[in-house]
Amino acid sequence: MQEFLSKAKTAFFEILFPPICIICSRNLINEHEKNINLCENCKTDIQKNNSLTCPTCKSRLPQNKNTCHRSSYYLAAATNYNDQKIRDLIWKLKYGKITAAAKPLSNLLSEHFNLLNLDIENPIVIPIPLHKNRKAERGFNQAELIATHFAKNQNLKISDGILMRTKYTPPQAETKTAKERHKNLENSFKIKNASVIENKTIILIDDVFTTGATAEAAISVIKEHNPKKVIVAVIAHA
Ligand SMILES: [Zn+2]
Numbered sequence: 001m002q003e004f005l006s007k008a009k010t011a012f013f014e015i016l017f018p019p020i021c022i023i024c025s026r027n028l029i030n031e032h033e034k035n036i037n038l039c040e041n042c043k044t045d046i047q048k049n050n051s052l053t054c055p056t057c058k059s060r061l062p063q064n065k066n067t068c069h070r071s072s073y074y075l076a077a078a079t080n081y082n083d084q085k086i087r088d089l090i091w092k093l094k095y096g097k098i099t100a101a102a103k104p105l106s107n108l109l110s111e112h113f114n115l116l117n118l119d120i121e122n123p124i125v126i127p128i129p130l131h132k133n134r135k136a137e138r139g140f141n142q143a144e145l146i147a148t149h150f151a152k153n154q155n156l157k158i159s160d161g162i163l164m165r166t167k168y169t170p171p172q173a174e175t176k177t178a179k180e181r182h183k184n185l186e187n188s189f190k191i192k193n194a195s196v197i198e199n200k201t202i203i204l205i206d207d208v209f210t211t212g213a214t215a216e217a218a219i220s221v222i223k224e225h226n227p228k229k230v231i232v233a234v235i236a237h238a
C-alpha cells in the first residue's frame with residue numbers, strides 16, 4: 001500500500017510537473033533519464049574522460065599511472081570544463097541554484113570512477129567544504145550535494161564535517177594570480193577528527209578543478225594525518 005501510494009504520488013506529480021532535461025528542457029521518457037534529470041541525447045553529447053588526469057598539465061594518464069608531473073595525489077576528472085553542456089550544468093547548480101543538477105553531475109563522476117577501476121582500500125568520501133558564511137550565502141554546498149549522490153552510487157561512506165573551512169576567502173574567480181590564490185588559501189582548512197583519516201583512501205570531492213589550489217590546500221592538512229592515498233574526484237577539470 002505504502003509503495004502504491006508513493007507511486008501514485010509520483011505519477012500525479014509528473015502530470016503537474018513533467019520531468020524535463022535540466023540542459024535542453026526536453027521531456028524525459030525513460031526511468032534512467034528521469035532518475036538523473038538528463039536526457040540521453042545530452043548525456044551522450046558530453047565528452048567524458050576515460051583516464052586519470054595529471055593535476056599539473058591536465059594530460060591524460062593512461063593505465064592510472066601517475067607518471068607525468070609528480071604529484072602527491074591522483075586526479076579523477078570526469079569531464080572537461082570546455083564542454084558547453086557541463087559548464088551549463090555546473091552553472092545551473094552553483095549559481096542558478098538548481099540543486100537537481102547535482103544528480104546528473106554525480107552520475108557522470110560515478111561512471112568515470114567505475115571506468116578507472118582504481119585500487120581503493122578503506123575509502124571515505126569527503127566533500128571540499130565551504131566556509132559557513134559562504135554556505136549560508138549560497139544556501140548549500142555544491143560539493144556536498146555531489147558527494148552525497150556519489151557516495152550513494154558507489155556505496156561508500158561519506159564523512160561530512162571532518163574537514164572544515166576555517167577562513168572566508170574571496171571566490172577564486174576573483175583572485176588573479178596563482179600566488180594570490182595560494183596566499184588566500186593558507187591555513188584555510190582544518191581537520192576535526194584526525195583518527196578518521198589515518199590509513200584511509202580519501203576521495204576528496206569538488207565540482208571543478210582549475211589550478212588545484214583549493215584541493216591542494218585541503219590535501220596539505222589531510223596529509224598530516226597519514227592517509228593511505230588521496231584521490232581528488234571532480235566533475236570537470238579546466
Ligand atoms: Zn537534454
Ligand SMILES: [Zn+2]
Pocket residue numbers: 054055056057058059068069
Ligand atoms: Zn603533467
